[in-house]
Amino acid sequence: MTKISKISVFATVLITVLSAANLSAQDKRPSGGSVNLTYSIPQGQTLAYSLTSVITQQMDMQGQSVMVLVNNKLAYRAKEAGKQDGNQVLEITVDTLTITAEAMGNSTGGNITDVTGKPFKMTISPSGKVISISGADNLEYSVEGQQGGNLGQTFRDILPTLPARTVRPGEEWTDRDTVNRQTAGAKVFQVAETVNKYVGNETINGIQCAKITSTINGTMETTTQSNGMDIYIHRPTSGQATVYFAIGSGYVVRQDVNTKLSGTIEISGPASMSFPVIMDTSTRMVLR
Secondary structure, three states: OOHHHHHHHHHHHHHHHHOOOOOOEEOOOOOOOOEEOOOOOOOOOEEEEEEEEEEEEEEEEOOEEEEEEEEEEEEEEEEEEEEEOOEEEEEEEEEEEEEEEEEOOEEEEEEOOOOOOOOEEEEEOOOOOEEEOOOHHHOEEEEOOEEEEEHHHHHOOOOOOOOOOEEOOOOEEEEEEEEEEEEOOEEEEEEEEEEEEEEEEEEEOOEEEEEEEEEEEEEEEEEEEEOOEEEEEEEEEEEEEEEEEEOOOOOEEEEEEEEEEEEEEEEEOOOOEEEEEEEEEEEEEEEO
């Protein structure tokens, strides 16, 4: 396999797996009272978000060190569109979407216009869990030199999950989640445990927010194909997250997530091989 074809394969794998987030902080004194961490976007209000992620993947392929850098940028708007069985319906519209990958002097991807300006409905529970995302799976996009995706993959886990109840300062809770998902060209199985803590309040750009910190641990397995090869990726995951949630308004103001994956890529087919991989991801989603 040539260097260029190797890069194409692994940039494709990285985009498939992950395609599936300048504010000042003030008033860092802990809150003295309880807050309700329930999603309830005000009627008639449109929230505009920017989500950026930087993914660095380091691989050692038969003694050759390969670095892949992926940058994703997404700008979207979420508008309250009614209630359904106690859940909230949102209308989502993508303003811009950019996905690029760089490796060994080669660059692929760029600005994606296939899905911009096309609205779809997303229904979320009071905890922020996506109940339905009708129409988003049909909004597909292609990425130059890489495998494409759809907006269903992009938005299915875009919001942090909250307890949908009142919590006290210093209170902790644990979330356990298992994901078994078929994405564009890949199957993903993930188990994660997240320990969360409400640590107090901060004012972000004039909005009084509850600050929640999280510690993430879990495992992920991905199987996919590229150029006639079967590719299996398995690795443990760990990370930290911080969410700022508008008190009394029921929406995310900012979310920062940093994760690290350290595992193995196994390839079977004409070019059978196995090698280690380390992936660092930094994501920020912020209210514009």
